[in-house]
Amino acid sequence: MxxxxxxxxxxxxxxxxxxxxxxxxxxxxxxxxxxxxxxxxxxxxxxxxxxxxxxxxxxxxxxxxxxxxxxxxxxxxxxxxxxxxxxxxxxGGPEKPIMAGMLGPGGMAVETNGALQGSGKYRFGSGSLHATWVGSGMFVMDDKAMRKLPDGSPVVRVCWRPREEVKFEHEWDVMGLRGTGSVDYSLTDVTVPEGFHHERSITRSPRDWRLYDIGIAGLACAGHTGFALGVMRRALEEITRIAFGKKRPAYATVLGEQPVFRHDFAYHEASYHAARDFTLRFYGEIQDHLEAGGELTPAMRARFRQNCIFVHKVASEVVRFCHVMGGSESLRNPSDLGRCMRDIHVATQHIFVDTIAMQDIAVPILAEWQGFATRQAAV
The missing domain is CATH 1.10.540.10 (Acyl-CoA dehydrogenase/oxidase, N-terminal domain)
Structure with missing residues (x-):
């Protein structure tokens, strides 16, 4: 591929x-x-x-x-x-479906006999231009008030409809991730039958494969993190290619033989491997835990987002280093290294990568560490 x-x-x-x-x-x-x-x-x-x-x-x-x-x-x-x-x-059709969409709330719906009827406008429907079904999040309204979950947060139902019921806006003009087709779209007075919508925060699947119990947030964090690892790896590949064919005017030899470049490259290359190993170990352990019949603790769920934010921070630093070291070859289009720089910095603007979430992520993780420290002290 x-x-x-x-x-x-x-x-x-x-x-x-x-x-x-x-x-x-x-x-x-x-x-x-x-x-x-x-x-x-x-x-x-x-x-x-x-x-x-x-x-x-x-x-x-x-x-x-x-x-x-x-x-x-x-x-x-x-x-x-x-x-x-x-x-x-x-x-169950002759061709397997492809899904896309914005699963966060962009619309409102009312429920009648299990079916939802509503409308909404959505942004960033990545991959939707070749999708056959589209998912869209909607607040559920009861007498003009948002329905609430037991914890007080609003009910958000993810509604799945065939692409024929969706109106797409085909303009997608952005700095990076230009080839993702992340267009805006809208739904107008659609009816979503019972069973074709589900709560966005659901974490227990009726299917047999227990991996699905990581929930929508776990799946999304995994995908975003895999993307970030790939862009980081490509940037390291590109700067290595450039470094042994590039000689700056003030340098005695090619960039790849300069001690300072070698020193900094070694650190950034280690950062890539550390982030990648953390990610693969974490998701491997999560899947083993679920398939052995375990349930995810609050700390485990918090680490989906922790890992995602951390890897994007590392990736932005590694790609920036490669971009700066690439000099003019990073600037002239077409530039693969320039594309890496644009793509990763657009990716860091996604809500799943907002670092402010770390303050909430830390709460269950700290509680886990406190429990560990208490048990150790008792021993």
């Missing part, structure tokens, strides 16, 4: 979405359905394998890696959390 994705990267960026050639190659390889159970026609792939696939495609082209992670995680969500009847309709 990677050579195809690399060769099509510039064309995808110009088109504003993955080219038909790349989309077809991903279909042929089955990558959109990595996270579907085998009995539904998917790979039921271990999460570590999925992380490595997102990394590989993102290293070939950040936009393609981003689109793939959005489509492959999104395609798992209605299968994991919709009713048996809805799953049979969505996934």
């Amino acid at each position: 990677a050579p195809i994705v690399r060769a099509e990267a510039a064309a995808s960026e110009a088109l504003g979405t993955m080219t038909p050639k790349v989309v077809q190659a991903m279909k042929d390889a089955g990558l959109f359905w990595m996270l579907l159970e085998a009995k539904a026609g998917g790979f039921q792939a271990p999460m570590v394998d999925c992380m490595e696939a997102w990394e590989e495609i993102a290293a070939a082209d950040g936009s393609a890696g981003w689109s793939l992670m959005a489509n492959s995680t999104g395609t798992a969500v209605p299968y994991a959390f919709c009713s048996d009847e809805a799953v049979a309709e969505i996934y």
Whole structure:
């Protein structure tokens, strides 16, 4: 896949979405359905394998890696959390579906006999231009007041509808991730039958595969993190290529032989491996824990976001180092290193990567450490 994705990267960026050639190659390889159970026609792939696939495609082209992670995680969500009847309709056709959409609340709906009727406007529907079904989050209204969950937060139902019911805005003009097709879209007075919508915060799947119990947040964090690892890896590859063919005027030899560059490269390359090893170990342990019958603790769930934010911070630092060291070769278009810089810094603006969340993430993690310290003191 990677050579195809690399060769099509510039064309995808110009088109504003993955080219038909790349989309077809991903279909042929089955990558959109990595996270579907085998009995539904998917790979039921271990999460570590999925992380490595997102990394590989993102290293070939950040936009393609981003689109793939959005489509492959999104395609798992209605299968994991919709009713048996809805799953049979969505996934039982002659062609396997591809999902996309903005699952956060962008609209409002009222419920009648289990069905929702509502409208909404949504932004950043990554990968939606080749999707066949679209998910959209809606607040549920009762007498003009938002319905609340037991903890006081608003009910947000993720509604799944065929693309024919969605109106897309095809303008996507941004600094980075230009080939993701993350267009805006809207739904107008749609009816979502019972079973085709589910609570966004649900973390217990009615399906057999216990991996789905990581929930929407866990799936999303995994995809974003795999993307960031790939862009970071590509930047290190590009600066290595540049460093041994580039000699700056004030340097006695090529960049790759300069002691300061070597020193800093070694640290940043170690940062990539540390972030990657943390990620793969963490998701491997989570999957083993769930498939052994365990339930995720609050600290485990907090670490999905912790890992995602941390890896993006590392990636932005590594890519920036590579970009600065690339000098003018990072600036002149087309530039693969320049694309890495633009893509990773756009990715850091995503709500899942907002570092302010660390203050809340720390609460259950600190509680876990406090419990450990108390047990140690008792011993």
